[in-house]
Amino acid sequence: MPHRFPALIAAPAAGQQSLWLTNARLFDGTGGPIREDAAVLVDGGCIRRIGDAGDPCPEGARIIDLARRVLMPGLIDAHTHASGEVPAVAKGAEAPLPGTAAHFLQAELRGYLRLGVTTIRVCGSQGLMPQEARQAMRYGAFRGPRLLTCAKIISATAPGGRFYGDMYREADGPDDMRRAVREQVRAGADFIKVMTTGARSNELEDPEPLQLTDGELAAVVEEAHRLGYRVCAHAEGLDGCEAAIRHGVDTIEHGMYLHHRPDLLAAMAAGGQVLVPTLSGYYWMAGLGEVIDPAGAQARPDMPPMLAELAVHNLMEGAGTMRAASQAGVRIALGSDTNLAAGLEAQRMVHHGLDPAETLIAATRTAAEALGLADELGTIAEGKLADLLVVDDDPLTDIGVLADPARIHLVLQLGVPVAGALVPP
Numbered sequence: 001m002p003h004r005f006p007a008l009i010a011a012p013a014a015g016q017q018s019l020w021l022t023n024a025r026l027f028d029g030t031g032g033p034i035r036e037d038a039a040v041l042v043d044g045g046c047i048r049r050i051g052d053a054g055d056p057c058p059e060g061a062r063i064i065d066l067a068r069r070v071l072m073p074g075l076i077d078a079h080t081h082a083s084g085e086v087p088a089v090a091k092g093a094e095a096p097l098p099g100t101a102a103h104f105l106q107a108e109l110r111g112y113l114r115l116g117v118t119t120i121r122v123c124g125s126q127g128l129m130p131q132e133a134r135q136a137m138r139y140g141a142f143r144g145p146r147l148l149t150c151a152k153i154i155s156a157t158a159p160g161g162r163f164y165g166d167m168y169r170e171a172d173g174p175d176d177m178r179r180a181v182r183e184q185v186r187a188g189a190d191f192i193k194v195m196t197t198g199a200r201s202n203e204l205e206d207p208e209p210l211q212l213t214d215g216e217l218a219a220v221v222e223e224a225h226r227l228g229y230r231v232c233a234h235a236e237g238l239d240g241c242e243a244a245i246r247h248g249v250d251t252i253e254h255g256m257y258l259h260h261r262p263d264l265l266a267a268m269a270a271g272g273q274v275l276v277p278t279l280s281g282y283y284w285m286a287g288l289g290e291v292i293d294p295a296g297a298q299a300r301p302d303m304p305p306m307l308a309e310l311a312v313h314n315l316m317e318g319a320g321t322m323r324a325a326s327q328a329g330v331r332i333a334l335g336s337d338t339n340l341a342a343g344l345e346a347q348r349m350v351h352h353g354l355d356p357a358e359t360l361i362a363a364t365r366t367a368a369e370a371l372g373l374a375d376e377l378g379t380i381a382e383g384k385l386a387d388l389l390v391v392d393d394d395p396l397t398d399i400g401v402l403a404d405p406a407r408i409h410l411v412l413q414l415g416v417p418v419a420g421a422l423v424p425p
């Protein structure tokens, strides 16, 4: 029995006007080819009917002629942090005030819609920031993507607890782990995130070993699943990956060395566990900015050299694992691990060898499955929520269209036009 999703409960009002989106080239996310000359009826925030461009416009609906543009599900970023990062201020300037970050988070959330991202899964943020932003969106303060949060990340007592502050809930021993899970549910979590290994973004943590005991990890997974919540594991080293896979964690984040263990990839494929490769996180730590092809690119890392070098190594490992996972039949979901970078992540996934169609599926259908929202999101099918994206060029031949706001024609959220060239600013 799945739990209630706070992210769905917090949905803003659905569109009142029926829309007939016609003359579309339809990429429905189910894995089939593009359907030419399609039309889609949107009503009451849902997809009501999929028809042909030759069909008459249903009574009462407003026609939107897409002039053979590609209509696809809204993008889902299955791993972001919604950090609301305040830029560094100059020496001597007033230090940022405690509430300033929330305004930057709002700006960031608005940005997602302009890039066609209609749902994000926040895998760690400070304090209650995601829940507060979600409440503001629910009651109409601004429009942003549907937001799933893990609330705080559950970790054994570790350096990360000091580095990342209010993003972590440190816990030790199975009972405390169980309590930590319940606390996240209490705080409005949509899923549970646990650190099975250290994080490559701080100099005091290693990717090895498994960072908590078997009994502690079992307690987290059992309690979350007992309550109907999915579990997402930060897993870098192979010990952490192995334990997460064995305990039935639902999504493995990073997992960059998994290509060295085909047996673990086979276990993931058999168990339906999803890999979220997060290539853009390595690009960021390596100081590669918005580069797609890292070969010969000028890097400007702002991390200590040891971590920047590790990031370059991890990028190659992670890309190799993404390809091996695809070959092994592991489901892959797109997660950028950075802000506003789903389109960039898609370009990087294609650059590193994932088929464009598979990449689009990773950003739509499989991402929805990873979130536990496959009945609501991720494909264009009757009865699904009308979170839709129309782009000027075919992403199967030009994946860069997903990272170019100038070529985003229309973004619908629950049937409401919220962004794109067709929507006045």
Ligand SMILES: [Zn+2]
Residues within 6 Å of the ligand: 079, 080, 081, 123, 337
């Ligand atoms: Zn992350």
